Amino acid sequence: MFPRLIIDREKLYHNACLIKNLCGKHGIEVVAVTKGYCALKGVIDVIVSAGIEKLADSRMLNIKRMRYYGIKNHIMLIRIPMLSEISDVVRYVDSVLVSEMVVLKAISEECLRQKKEIDAFIMVDVGDLREGLMPKDVSGFINEAKDLKGVNIAGIATNVGCIGGIMPDKNNIALLIEAADRAESILGRRLSVISGGSTCTLKLIDDDEMPERVNQLRIGEAILFGINDVCGRDIPGTYKDVFTLEAEVVEVKRKPSKPLGEVGFDAFGEVPHFEDRGIRKRAILALGRQDVIIDSIKPRYAGMTIVGASSDHLILDVEDYEGTIEVGDVIPFDVTYGGLLSASTSPYVEKVIR
Ligand SMILES: *Cc1c(COP(=O)(O)O)cnc(C)c1O
Secondary structure, eight states, X not given: OOSEEEEOHXXXXXXXXXXXHHHHTTTOEEEEEOGGGTTOHHHHHHHHHTTOOEEEESOHHHHHHHHHTTOXXXXXXXXXXXXXXXXXXXXXXXXXXXXXXXXXXXXXXXXXXXTOOEEEEEEEOSSXXXXXXXXXXXXXXXHHHXXXXXXXXXXXXXXXXXXXXXXXXXHXXXXXXXXXXXXXXXXXXXXXXXXXXXXXXXXXXHTTOOOTTOOEEEESHHHXXXXXXXXXXXXXXXOSOSEEEEEEEEEEEEEESSOXXXXXXXXXXXXXXXXXXXXXXXXXXXXXXXXXXXXGEEESSXXXXXXXXXXXXXXXXXXXXXXXOOTTOEEXXXXXXXXXXXXXXXXXXXXXXX
């Protein structure tokens, strides 16, 4: 069935081993983040077989599906939880990121109700300004949290490179370590985990600035794409083409490049603009915005460019493509992280691991 997302098992395995070893050399445990591929079981199996044991996802629906498929590994919930999902959190999750006292208390109460204990990581915002306590508020929070039952304050965590696009550096990571120090002096014990961030925090290894106390990273992109998009860095030795999106050609014709007639709005309410490049050879593919974010895919072959797409049709200019192209041909695309996320989420895209 097309469109389909092809996942290369061997390349994925190679990347997972390489990232695990890279972090391992610095005493850092890798938690594999599964949200980019909606926690697809086949992908998780490959990553776990590379020796990465802990998993993390942002969605309870994905986590429940993992449990349903029999995955027994440690699972972390990496989106700070909704109050309305706390009973599922306690039931299915082993560790959770928390930034609100009302949520931590609800988790504690639910743990007592279910007679379970789960680990909580206190989120500290070191400047990206998404979730987390401002560093000055950590002491007060820990003071209030320290006597809660059921929930174990296992560590401190942060996230950078998401909303604010702030990159990790030795200054902001120092804020995290200081927060951990303060938390430890209040708790009177050492925290077992300092979770230093996501793929972009690998930059600190690269720059030889990773503090010794950071002993965990939550990593999706580096394993899946071999790059660090936030910092625009390549991770040497990794494959960049683990994923391929394939779509089928349903029409090939030579047509003018500028639409004929009066211009109104396109299917998505925008006024389209097309340059007049004369008569061009165009292929229509059975692929559209209901399958993938079109801006996050790129034809793998030279001489092909995306002209536009509606919900179900993608127009590809193939005038400069050197091969032949016919109805029924299958065209491969590279996908970015956003492309993977959207294609994985679409029920119209078949997923194939091979
Ligand atoms: C998505 C996410 C990650 C993983 O990010 P990558 O860039 O894929 O490595 C880690 N932590 C949190 C809180 C996230 O939301």
